[in-house]
Amino acid sequence: MLPKASRLADRRSRVGRTLLTDDLDALLFLDLQNIRYLTGFTGSDGAYLLERDRSVLMVDGRYTTQAGEETSGTKVFQYREKVEGIAEVLAGESLRNIGFEAAAVNVETYGKLKEKVSAVRLQPLAGDLVNIRAVKDDGEIASLRTAAAIASRTLLALLKDVRPGMQERDVALELEYRMRQNGAGGVSFPTITASGMHSALPHAAPGSRLLAMGDALVMDYGAVYEGYHSDETCTFVLGQASAPFQEAYGIVKAAHDQALAAVKAGVACAEIDRIARDHIEAAGLGRFFSHGTGHGTGLDVHEPPRIAAPSKAVLEAGMVVTIEPGVYFPGKWGIRIEDMVLVRENDCEVLSKVPKDLTVL
Numbered sequence: 001m002l003p004k005a006s007r008l009a010d011r012r013s014r015v016g017r018t019l020l021t022d023d024l025d026a027l028l029f030l031d032l033q034n035i036r037y038l039t040g041f042t043g044s045d046g047a048y049l050l051e052r053d054r055s056v057l058m059v060d061g062r063y064t065t066q067a068g069e070e071t072s073g074t075k076v077f078q079y080r081e082k083v084e085g086i087a088e089v090l091a092g093e094s095l096r097n098i099g100f101e102a103a104a105v106n107v108e109t110y111g112k113l114k115e116k117v118s119a120v121r122l123q124p125l126a127g128d129l130v131n132i133r134a135v136k137d138d139g140e141i142a143s144l145r146t147a148a149a150i151a152s153r154t155l156l157a158l159l160k161d162v163r164p165g166m167q168e169r170d171v172a173l174e175l176e177y178r179m180r181q182n183g184a185g186g187v188s189f190p191t192i193t194a195s196g197m198h199s200a201l202p203h204a205a206p207g208s209r210l211l212a213m214g215d216a217l218v219m220d221y222g223a224v225y226e227g228y229h230s231d232e233t234c235t236f237v238l239g240q241a242s243a244p245f246q247e248a249y250g251i252v253k254a255a256h257d258q259a260l261a262a263v264k265a266g267v268a269c270a271e272i273d274r275i276a277r278d279h280i281e282a283a284g285l286g287r288f289f290s291h292g293t294g295h296g297t298g299l300d301v302h303e304p305p306r307i308a309a310p311s312k313a314v315l316e317a318g319m320v321v322t323i324e325p326g327v328y329f330p331g332k333w334g335i336r337i338e339d340m341v342l343v344r345e346n347d348c349e350v351l352s353k354v355p356k357d358l359t360v361l
Helices: 004-019 030-039 063-072 082-092 107-116 140-161 169-181 196-200 244-261 267-284
Strands: 026-029 047-051 055-060 075-079 099-101 122-124 194-197 217-223 223-225 230-239 294-296 303-307 320-323 327-328 331-337 339-343 348-350
Touching: 004 026, 004 030, 004 047, 026 030, 030 047, 030 140, 047 082, 055 063, 055 082, 075 082, 082 320, 107 122, 122 223, 140 169, 140 217, 140 230, 140 320, 140 339, 169 194, 169 217, 194 196, 196 217, 196 327, 196 331, 217 331, 230 244, 244 267, 244 320, 244 327, 244 331, 244 339, 267 303, 267 320, 303 320, 303 348
Parallel strands: 026 099, 055 075, 099 122
Antiparallel strands: 026 047, 047 055, 194 217, 217 230, 294 303, 294 320, 320 339, 327 331, 339 348
16 A cells, blocks of 8 residues: 555646646645545645646645645645635636636635636536546545444444334434444444334434334444545344335345445446346335435545436446445335445445344344
């Protein structure tokens, strides 16, 4: 594995070779995860200018020392006011055409910046930037593998303590607390612990509902390690599973397994979605599968590629994606089964480790 400074330099070089053209002198980044990816800076505010042969990280006085410690091969510029600081740097670099992240700049910021650098052409970039973090390097994969291991290990240990009478929110809080105890730097997103009828809501927030015998229990959770997010969903049942639940679980599990078996480099993301969706639709449950089959994960828990019918992306070795088919019956219960996997040339490696066979608690 390359040292961190070398990995960052390689990323900057690759992005520059890909996106800097004869008509584009530099790239302006304001998305903090992209800034972290390219510089190593982990602060909560800043901007970054990437040119062909140099780059500048712009921060306010709170982060000057931190930026100097976390970055290498990048000049650190301290500003008092962000837009004015960016304008000063752009003017000092004698640049004419600059591409910027359209999704990370609001209309107000764009207007102020355009006014202050009227001699510079600001070119919004969207699709050109969306995939810069899609393929992970060895260091990123190691962090994602560790994040997934922390999350899965923690849930497996917690399950023996989950019982009827507990509040959904208490189960979620306990899982989050234990993940941090086990080395997580944070949680990937607010943990979903959805029981009974709540499990029919794909993104239910855990509340005061008490777990009861016969409940479906959907747990969607993840750990963050060195900034990288895991994502896994398990569906359990308390006490005893009804025959309809067992049948539906088997359908979702088969869809999950078939999609997982198809994951490898060169396969279209839409094809992975089709495989899972076709199986669920053939079983007569297609109208209850209301979301895409998966997504990439990394510095953000949701990032390219998207595994869904409209996706034009193709899987590449080094991508880390989720496979998560589900069915949701309003007023009754829901089922989602999700694993996080590393795409390889001829297959995939499952990074999440909780077994996905139906488990009765």
